[in-house]
Amino acid sequence: MLEVKGLSRTYYKNRKVLKNINISFPEGSFTIIAGPNGSGKTQLMRHFNGLLKPQEGEVLLDGRSIQEDLTSARRKVGLVFQNADSQIVGQTVTSDIAFGPENLRWSREKINKNVQKILDELGLDELKDRRPHTLSGGEKRRAALASVLIMEPEVIVLDEPFIGLDYPGVSDVLSDIVRLHKSGRTIILITHDLEKALAHCSRLILMNHGEICAQGDPHELLSRLEEFGIRRPWGPDRSVESMTWLKL
Numbered sequence: 647m648l649e650v651k652g653l654s655r656t657y658y659k660n661r662k663v664l665k666n667i668n669i670s671f672p673e674g675s676f677t678i679i680a681g682p683n684g685s686g687k688t689q690l691m692r693h694f695n696g697l698l699k700p701q702e703g704e705v706l707l708d709g710r711s712i713q714e715d716l717t718s719a720r721r722k723v724g725l726v727f728q729n730a731d732s733q734i735v736g737q738t739v740t741s742d743i744a745f746g747p748e749n750l751r752w753s754r755e756k757i758n759k760n761v762q763k764i765l766d767e768l769g770l771d772e773l774k775d776r777r778p779h780t781l782s783g784g785e786k787r788r789a790a791l792a793s794v795l796i797m798e799p800e801v802i803v804l805d806e807p808f809i810g811l812d813y814p815g816v817s818d819v820l821s822d823i824v825r826l827h828k829s830g831r832t833i834i835l836i837t838h839d840l841e842k843a844l845a846h847c848s849r850l851i852l853m854n855h856g857e858i859c860a861q862g863d864p865h866e867l868l869s870r871l872e873e874f875g876i877r878r879p880w881g882p883d884r885s886v887e888s889m890t891w892l893k894l
Contacts, residue, residue, distance in 0.1 A: 647672055648723065648801050648832065652703035653693060655856075663689050665856045667703070671801065676833045678864075680840055681853035682875040687805075687836045688728075690853070694803055694834070695723035707801075721750075724799035728806040730786035733793060734778040739770060742778050743792045764792045768822060784815025791822060801832040808839045816842055816891045824892070840871075841880055844889040852876060 653667040664686050671677055679687050692698040693705050696716045705712050712719035727733055736742030743764055747757045765771045768788050773781065778789055787807055794802065804823065808816045824846050827833045835843060844850070844864050851861040852874045859874040860867055864886045871878045880889070 647706075647708060648694065648834075649706040649709075650690070650693070650703070651706065653690070653700055653705065654702040655689060655693075655698070656701060663856050664693075667858060669851065669858065669861070671832055671834060673800070673832055674827075674830055675849065676827045676847045677835070677849045677851060678840065678843065678847040679834065679836045679851045679853060680838060680871075680876055681859075682838070682877075685853040685875075686856040687853055689856075691725065691803055691805055691834075691836055694801070695720045695725060697725070721797045722799055723801045723803065724794035724797060726787070726790050726794055726802065726804045726807060728809055730783075730790040731779065733790045734786070737777060738775050739778055739781075739789050739792075740765070740774045742789060743796050746793060746797050760796050764796050767795070768792050769818075782815065784811050784818050787811070787815070787819050788822060791819075795826075799831070801834065802826060803834040803836070805836045806838070807835070808837060808842050813891065820846075820891055838876070840876075841884075841889045842891045844868075845887050846890060 648671040650667050650669050653664055654662060655664040656662050667690060681687050693700060696712050696719050707719055707722060734742055735745050740761055743761050744757050747760065765774055770788060770792060773785060778786060781789060807819050811819065820843055823833060823835065837843060847864060849861065850864040850867050852859045852867065854875045860870065868886055
């Protein structure tokens with residue numbers, strides 16, 4: 647279980663970007679974190695595997711502070727950033743996926759086996775020799791996801807994974823996310839595009855001004871979104887179950 651306890655962060659001029667955040671993500675859960683721009687979502691995400699060190703409070707994984715073993719935390723909690731290009735380091739899709747395991751000094755046999763497994767799992771085999779920067783937006787996001795998955799994380803955190811993607815791109819990325827959740831992974835999805843994925847989560851967390859305003863069942867919170875500065879572009883009678891870009 648990933649837990650955040652009493653997390654606060656202050657930037658210059660005493661401006662708090664996170665204010666006493668207390669949340670937990672049970673094993674195997676699917677949580678969406680939503681909120682307007684500047685609400686603190688990405689700042690919160692960067693604490694989940696120690697990219698940012700807490701100024702106040704702590705982040706726990708299975709009951710232990712992630713600061714005790716950041717290498718382990720960063721393997722177990724995988725982050726997929728909004729800008730996929732920021733995660734691309736390899737000259738080909740294959741070399742990019744292999745980068746993390748190579749740094750951990752896995753055997754070449756294990757690396758090759760696991761890279762091929764991930765390529766097959768995400769349907770990227772035909773792209774394995776392509777230069778990542780030549781891929782489409784959706785392909786880049788899936789390649790970035792592949793570079794995280796090969797580390798065999800327990801928790802996968804995705805920051806605005808649908809930004810800039812067309813329908814096929816959204817559908818492919820969302821299909822991967824849903825399948826990973828069904829395989830037992832804990833999923834944390836940060837997005838303002840609720841209509842694309844809300845049908846698949848079990849809990850919705852709403853943030854604004856660095857605080858958690860509400861959290862709970864998506865059905866119960868749907869009618870209250872605008873109270874917390876979250877735009878609701880769909881009609882008032884639309885159900886949570888209809889909010890997906892997948893054909894169910």
